[in-house]
Amino acid sequence: MTFRIAVRALTRRSRDAEILAAPTTLHPSAARLHGSLQVRHVDAGSCNGCELELTSCFSPVYDVERFGARLVASPRHADAIIVSGPVTHNLHEPLRKTYDAMGEPRLVISLGDCAHDCGEFRGAYGVAGSVDDVLAVDAHVPGCPPHPTDIVRVLRSFTGQ
């Protein structure tokens, strides 16, 4: 088992180069976060493509935890919510409540094309609007679905690590 771990640790390095490059642009709030970002994820009506990519950010391949980001179980614990998908009528109110439950200062990160402009689901009868229509968005990760490298880059622009 130890051998397998060692082999994986060695082979992983080649894929790491792109992820390991230090963040070039920092978000203004990075200074007060002191290299620590707790994130609460809210699925506002996503197709779950973004969720798969977000999950892989915390996997051994991308491992965003080493840069100081962590997923938490409550909006009270979170510095930022990361919202995926177009905002459906059913999730409109829960999304607002999640945002209201957070303490100041709070950040909103929108994840994927749908969160920005409703993407494929624009004009659908169940959709209330994009995340920008509901909350003030601080950062956006483009893509359908967004690549984990891009998600890691945006999270690192907050942690600064």
Next chain:
Amino acid sequence: MKSTLLWSGIASLAQLIWLVLAGPLALGLMRKVRSVIEGRDGARVTQPLRDLRKLAARQRTRPTDATWIFSAAPLVLVASALVLGALSPLASLHVLMSSRVDVVAVLFVLLLGSVALLLSALDTGTAFAGMGSSRAAMVGAMTEPALLVAILAMSLGAGTSNLARLVDAGVATSTLAGPARILALVSFFIAVLAETGRLPVDNPATHLELTMIHEAMILEYAGPDLALITWGESMRLVLLVGLFSNLALPWGIATSVGALSLGVGLLALTLKVAVVAIGVSLFEVTTAKLRLFRVPELLAGAFLLGVLSVISAVALR
């Protein structure tokens, strides 16, 4: 006489400062060990300190129905841990009031923090917090007897329930591995895992509401309050691990007053706690969480080991 008092004051202060830093760092170390075994790099060992610093500057939120109990609980938790940090023989046998600190009193001061947290969860009026505190009460009600019986067995062997003299008896004996002692230590260790909310009783990293015990109780805390709770919990972990390692392997603890022995004591304590913390992490990675209704079986097992330990302590005396 006066200089003894002064030195025990210095020892208490040194232990306090050590505990304040060791709590978060132990948390970071345990997460690091887990990450490395999972094939990740993981966060730095100092990451919990960064988290605490940031949380301390955030806004404090409060559920609309909460009363003063909600605001007081984090303070009680931290205060109970700090009191024990100053008065327990962690790095030195000669700390303030060391001749009066009874092991049962130590456990009950520790319990004060748990109960405060339990009540604060009920105070929020949230359904999940209530569920968390009822689970924590169930686990706690079965952990305490196991802890007490394990302590009783060790006290019978040493002929005292004074914590400093209990550890001192361990230093004095040449044979550390009596049956009573080993049984008591195993029982104590399982109880420590349960009391500090580690696997296999509770998963400290869970996001699934149905598996939460401790995490469910603190869902409503934010900012400085959350920082206090995380900090207090980590200090309790280090305290219990420190007490366990001092009872199991008392070597290195300062038995005389003086700067040199205190320094050696702190160094030995750091080493022992780090080794046990890494051990707990390794154990956690290789274990699955027990189903909630299997937890009583584990804790009853710990209690049984404690009882067997008492019997063998009496029989072999």
